[in-house]
Amino acid sequence: MTFLRRLVGDAPPRVLWSLLVLLALLLVAPAVLGKYWLSVLILVLYFAYVGQAWNILMGFAGQLSLGHALYAGLGGYIAAGLYFHYGIGPWAGLFAAIAVAGVAGAIVGYLGFRFSLAGVYFALLTIAFSEFTRVAFDHWAWAGGSAGLFLKVEPGTDLLNLRGGPLLFYYVILALAAGAFILCRVLLQSRLGRYWLAIREDAEAAQAVGVPVLRCKMMAIVISAGLTALAGVWNAFYYNNLFPETAFAMGRSIEITLAPIIGGLGTLFGPIVGAVVLTGLGEAFTDVGDMLRIPGSKQIFYGLALLIIVMYRPAGVWPWLADKLGLKDRQP
Amino acid sequence: MSGARLQLETIGKSFRGLRAVHDVSFAVPAGAIHALIGPNGAGKTTIFNMIAGVFAPDAGCVRLDGAVISGLRPDRICDAGVGRTFQLVKPFKELSVLENVTVGALHRRRHLPDARDAAAAILSQLGLYDRRHQLAQSLTLPDRKRLEVARALATEPKLLLLDEVMAGLRPTEVDVMVGFLRELNRRTGLTILLIEHVMRAVMALAAEVVVVSYGEKIAEGTPQEVTRNQAVLDVYLGQEEL
Numbered sequence: 286m287t288f289l290r291r292l293v294g295d296a297p298p299r300v301l302w303s304l305l306v307l308l309a310l311l312l313v314a315p316a317v318l319g320k321y322w323l324s325v326l327i328l329v330l331y332f333a334y335v336g337q338a339w340n341i342l343m344g345f346a347g348q349l350s351l352g353h354a355l356y357a358g359l360g361g362y363i364a365a366g367l368y369f370h371y372g373i374g375p376w377a378g379l380f381a382a383i384a385v386a387g388v389a390g391a392i393v394g395y396l397g398f399r400f401s402l403a404g405v406y407f408a409l410l411t412i413a414f415s416e417f418t419r420v421a422f423d424h425w426a427w428a429g430g431s432a433g434l435f436l437k438v439e440p441g442t443d444l445l446n447l448r449g450g451p452l453l454f455y456y457v458i459l460a461l462a463a464g465a466f467i468l469c470r471v472l473l474q475s476r477l478g479r480y481w482l483a484i485r486e487d488a489e490a491a492q493a494v495g496v497p498v499l500r501c502k503m504m505a506i507v508i509s510a511g512l513t514a515l516a517g518v519w520n521a522f523y524y525n526n527l528f529p530e531t532a533f534a535m536g537r538s539i540e541i542t543l544a545p546i547i548g549g550l551g552t553l554f555g556p557i558v559g560a561v562v563l564t565g566l567g568e569a570f571t572d573v574g575d576m577l578r579i580p581g582s583k584q585i586f587y588g589l590a591l592l593i594i595v596m597y598r599p600a601g602v603w604p605w606l607a608d609k610l611g612l613k614d615r616q617p
Numbered sequence: 618m619s620g621a622r623l624q625l626e627t628i629g630k631s632f633r634g635l636r637a638v639h640d641v642s643f644a645v646p647a648g649a650i651h652a653l654i655g656p657n658g659a660g661k662t663t664i665f666n667m668i669a670g671v672f673a674p675d676a677g678c679v680r681l682d683g684a685v686i687s688g689l690r691p692d693r694i695c696d697a698g699v700g701r702t703f704q705l706v707k708p709f710k711e712l713s714v715l716e717n718v719t720v721g722a723l724h725r726r727r728h729l730p731d732a733r734d735a736a737a738a739i740l741s742q743l744g745l746y747d748r749r750h751q752l753a754q755s756l757t758l759p760d761r762k763r764l765e766v767a768r769a770l771a772t773e774p775k776l777l778l779l780d781e782v783m784a785g786l787r788p789t790e791v792d793v794m795v796g797f798l799r800e801l802n803r804r805t806g807l808t809i810l811l812i813e814h815v816m817r818a819v820m821a822l823a824a825e826v827v828v829v830s831y832g833e834k835i836a837e838g839t840p841q842e843v844t845r846n847q848a849v850l851d852v853y854l855g856q857e858e859l
Binding site: 474475476479480482483485486487489490491492493494495496497498 | 720727
């Protein structure tokens with residue numbers, strides 16, 4: 286309980302209770318939800334998790350990555366490839382996935398941060414790496430090339446090899462999302478987390494008060510890449526197929542950034558709130574699109590809705606919502 | 618906390634062939650307060666940046682308690698015991714006043730609650746405690762200057778470099794800041810080097826003054842001596858009254 290107390294820190298006790306109630310509801314949700322709503326919830330949790338991972342680099346440390354599909358793609362391919370070729374299950378494969386994505390993150394980070402590429406220039410670097418990795422995977426036979434890599438779908442549930450239906454993947458992504466939330470909270474309350482915020486605000490001033498800027502940025506990108514790789518592993522085993530064209534797609538990278546941006550950059554609840562809003566809107570407009578029978582109408586409405594949110598709540602939905610709920614939380 | 622001795626040995630710096638600082642040497646004994654003055658563009662901030670490690674001098678070296686610190690990264694120089702403020706203030710805008718100073722305090726403390734306590738103590742000394750929960754971007758300029766000082770002090774330096782922290786302050790506020798710095802120096806023995814245009818503060822605080830012009834040291838001595846020095850008067854003639 287003291288750990289839980291510490292976890293919410295200065296926030297009022299009802300925040301802790303609300304979180305526990307929410308977690309309990311999510312745990313029993315599959316019992317009452319149908320197949321469709323379960324798949325929607327899975328999508329929400331996926332974006333909440335991967336948004337949390339991206340938010341570490343952008344929201345905390347202030348470094349814009351538009352190439353996070355690189356880490357998700359690498360993670361997915363490594364774990365899926367190990368299983369496909371050698372029968373190594375994803376619980377072991379995920380360590381290799383995290384390691385490879387972490388190294389990739391370290392390379393991108395070192396090139397960007399050591400040579401002081403900031404803002405859009407760093408973002409361009411992240412895109413470049415993601416793009417040429419896509420091209421490389423198109424030609425890499427081990428990973429199936431551009432024809433893709435397919436995992437055999439087997440009946441029944443095999444927890445050890447992460448084979449099973451949506452229910453299994455629901456609980457796995459729920460655990461990941463909850464774990465990422467706790468991890469981010471702990472990080473934010475640590476020295477490293479405070480140093481990240483300082484770097485985000487002003488790197489020169491941070492360095493003058495003793496912050497080892499390069500090392501802290503490297504930590505941010507490696508942790509962020511490692512967590513994103515886990516999302517990739519989950520993704521690969523959930524969908525059972527991987528193509529370079531989608532795994533490393535620009536759209537995949539953008540998708541990862543949306544929940545935290547809509548929900549509130551640099552906040553703990555932002556990626557979660559953003560994921561709910563985004564997925565909710567997406568589903569709603571799918572229905573509208575079906576009704577109107579106009580091709581592309583879903584995307585137009587979806588884009589408009591995002592535009593309106595960003596225009597009226599540039600700091601994200603969560604800071605505004607927190608204010609409405611009377612949670613004048615001093616901590617981000 | 619006690620002071621460290623600062624020595625500048627024939628340091629020089631050029632930017633693309635433009636000589637910003639040339640052959641400047643002076644020393645600040647441990648526990649002393651000295652001032653660095655000179656007209657705009659004389660190279661004062663460049664000298665500060667070389668001490669603080671923003672860039673290394675092209676020639677000469679900087680020593681802190683005898684050990685060479687020039688060439689180290691700014692965070693390493695902070696480790697060595699140098700705290701600095703920025704002339705153009707650099708608050709962590711989206712963080713609260715308390716969080717700003719906490720980042721500094723974390724330098725010598727591992728745990729956030731300890732660092733927060735230390736930061737709160739420094740804020741009360743500088744009269745910012747009541748504003749600790751405000752975002753730094755909402756502070757007025759004089760308060761931002763105070764925040765710069767608080768954040769630098771939180772790293773527990775042995776040498777404090779103050780770059781025009783009195784600029785923009787009203788005379789009464791200058792007196793408060795002067796009183797605070799003098800008391801801080803008396804209590805802790807912290808060495809202070811300040812760049813300052815507000816002569817009221819220089820006269821009240823500095824035991825010795827170094828005057829630079831066009832990147833070179835032109836005079837050094839007590840405030841009374843330098844204000845009577847002909848070379849100094851020539852430099853300032855028609856610019857400012859000393």
